[in-house]
Amino acid sequence: MSYHLNTKRGYSFPAVSSAMQKAIRRGDAKLAGYWALELWASGFGQYVWRRLLTVSAEDCWGILTQEVKALHDSYTEINRNIPGKTPKGRIFISKAVILLCLAKKSRDADHLQNFVYDQMADIDADALADELNQSGEYIPIPDYAYDCHTPQGRKAGKTKAEFFKSEQEALQPRLPGLFDHLIDS
Numbered sequence: 001m002s003y004h005l006n007t008k009r010g011y012s013f014p015a016v017s018s019a020m021q022k023a024i025r026r027g028d029a030k031l032a033g034y035w036a037l038e039l040w041a042s043g044f045g046q047y048v049w050r051r052l053l054t055v056s057a058e059d060c061w062g063i064l065t066q067e068v069k070a071l072h073d074s075y076t077e078i079n080r081n082i083p084g085k086t087p088k089g090r091i092f093i094s095k096a097v098i099l100l101c102l103a104k105k106s107r108d109a110d111h112l113q114n115f116v117y118d119q120m121a122d123i124d125a126d127a128l129a130d131e132l133n134q135s136g137e138y139i140p141i142p143d144y145a146y147d148c149h150t151p152q153g154r155k156a157g158k159t160k161a162e163f164f165k166s167e168q169e170a171l172q173p174r175l176p177g178l179f180d181h182l183i184d185s
Contacts, residue, residue: 009139015152017051019145020097025059027172029101036051036138037090037096045087048074052096061106061175064099071096105171111179114164143171 005013020035039048049072056065075092082088092181147163168183 007037007038007043011038012150012152013042013044015141015151017047018147019141020048021051021055021059022099022142022144022147022167022170023104024055024097025167025172026170027101027105030096031139031142032101033094033097036093040087040090040093045093048093048104052093052100055100058110059105059107059171060100060103061096061108062104063183064103066094071099079142097149102167104173104175106175106177107168107171108177108179111164111177111182115179115182132137 007013007016012156016035016038020032021040023032023035036052039045039051052068053065053072071092073148075087075089078089079087118164142168146156146158147166148154148158148160149163164183166176168180
């Protein structure tokens, strides 16, 4: 049985999630914020926070994870004791996205686990999603979101090697990394 999860405006959930993270890597706060808030408005607020925390460790240099966690803690605090009500505080998600977009980028932590430890073993990603539906203002998901981690990218033959190279080149602003020599430029 195939299961397709879509957002409020009819976007494919895995594609939106991928687009958000890749827009952060590219320092595109407007587009990253759009995708983050699309997920939040679609009822995936806790997922957005988990993904932003992961991005802070996977794509950003320094100790930014603590800043993102503090924003998540603030979001949690203002939503305490309001069960059943629509969550408040998307401003904290917006601020986290902006901080992540402006942060210096380094994929050293991800490269350490994939190139040094796992030696680039395949990741088993969830097979979710299909076509985008139009609803409200339609913003197309950028092609770069469809990589080896999405069903559409896998179907198109995207590889993990291509992913590492293209995403390394896309980091904005980028710091030299400890494992840059492991990625063919």
